[in-house]
Amino acid sequence: MTATNSTPPLTPAVFHILLALSNGERHGYGIMKQVETDSQGKVTMGAGTLYGSLKRMLDSGLVKESDKRIDPEMDDERRIYYQITGVGAKTLAAELERYKRIVTLAQDRKLYPKTYGI
Amino acid sequence: MAYDQNTARTIYKKLLTFYPRDFKEQLGESMEQTFNDLWNEKRQTKQGLFGFIFWTFIETITGIIQEHILLLTQGNFMKSLISNPKSAALAGFLFALPFLVMNTIVGSRIEPFFSLIRPDTHTSPFEFVLLAVILILLPVGAFIAVRPMFRKRANGERKFYLLNTIIALILLAGFSALSIGLGSDIYRCDVLQIPNCD
Numbered sequence: 001m002t003a004t005n006s007t008p009p010l011t012p013a014v015f016h017i018l019l020a021l022s023n024g025e026r027h028g029y030g031i032m033k034q035v036e037t038d039s040q041g042k043v044t045m046g047a048g049t050l051y052g053s054l055k056r057m058l059d060s061g062l063v064k065e066s067d068k069r070i071d072p073e074m075d076d077e078r079r080i081y082y083q084i085t086g087v088g089a090k091t092l093a094a095e096l097e098r099y100k101r102i103v104t105l106a107q108d109r110k111l112y113p114k115t116y117g118i
Numbered sequence: 119m120a121y122d123q124n125t126a127r128t129i130y131k132k133l134l135t136f137y138p139r140d141f142k143e144q145l146g147e148s149m150e151q152t153f154n155d156l157w158n159e160k161r162q163t164k165q166g167l168f169g170f171i172f173w174t175f176i177e178t179i180t181g182i183i184q185e186h187i188l189l190l191t192q193g194n195f196m197k198s199l200i201s202n203p204k205s206a207a208l209a210g211f212l213f214a215l216p217f218l219v220m221n222t223i224v225g226s227r228i229e230p231f232f233s234l235i236r237p238d239t240h241t242s243p244f245e246f247v248l249l250a251v252i253l254i255l256l257p258v259g260a261f262i263a264v265r266p267m268f269r270k271r272a273n274g275e276r277k278f279y280l281l282n283t284i285i286a287l288i289l290l291a292g293f294s295a296l297s298i299g300l301g302s303d304i305y306r307c308d309v310l311q312i313p314n315c316d
Contacts, residue, residue: 029151048177048178048179051145055141077151
């Protein structure tokens with residue numbers, strides 16, 4: 001997958017995972033918690049959805065596995081961490097640009113107040 | 119109501135084995151860890167464990183179905199089927215079914231199938247061909263059953279699967295015994311034409 005204008009819109013799960021990984025590596029549970037925080041509790045992702053999306057993202061090079069290590073805030077189990085790749089970061093930026101254009105369009109059509117503007 | 123974490127973990131681990139092989143090898147460990155983390159969170163916050171278990175299992179089963187459908191639509195389903203030890207053992211065993219069905223039809227003279235296989239009083243040429251094809255399926259099934267053992271894992275090693283070996287041995291033993299038994303019958307009855315040899 002490449003981050004071009006012709007890239008199809010991301011699924012909500014993929015978008016939220018990329019957003020969760022945009023400010024650092026996280027393990028599976030960490031991604032779930034970050035998605036909840038980012039969406040103010042409106043998006044909760046189960047393990048089936050999370051790992052199904054992660055599989056596709058790993059295959060397409062949007063994310064990659066990082067080294068196994070212990071999460072200092074949790075128990076002493078070594079965890080697999082995931083990190084966003086350069087392609088993933090570009091894809092996320094392209095998606096955010098798409099959102100921005102939609103919001104601008106909505107503002108132009110007076111569907112969305114400019115005070116909330118981007 | 120108390121829920122045993124070890125039991126839930128064991129069942130969840132078993133459930134993960136139903137994911138396609140590549141998926142399970144790549145993400146199975148992470149999924150187990152995440153399940154444990156979620157369990158600990160629910161236990162600490164004293165939120166509904168039953169609801170958590172129920173939805174986790176439903177969601178995981180849905181994920182398993184989705185992954186298999188995806189493989190099917192990508193054309194990798196057969197590859198996945200015969201590379202997974204359990205499904206390869208099942209697929210190998212299924213290759214014995216045509217013989218079992220034919221044997222039941224001929225042995226119990228189930229109509230109208232019996233007349234189709236043997237329209238005359240003696241074994242017909244069609245029955246010989248059908249029998250040969252069905253017998254050949256037995257070693258093919260044995261090969262499919264043991265195939266996962268020839269494949270190197272991520273660490274470069276091969277793994278032994280007892281169930282697959284047993285099924286392959288049964289299929290090969292069946293093939294040998296039936297080939298020798300039926301071969302000698304055919305030789306006596308149809309080549310030497312010994313009277314009343316059936």
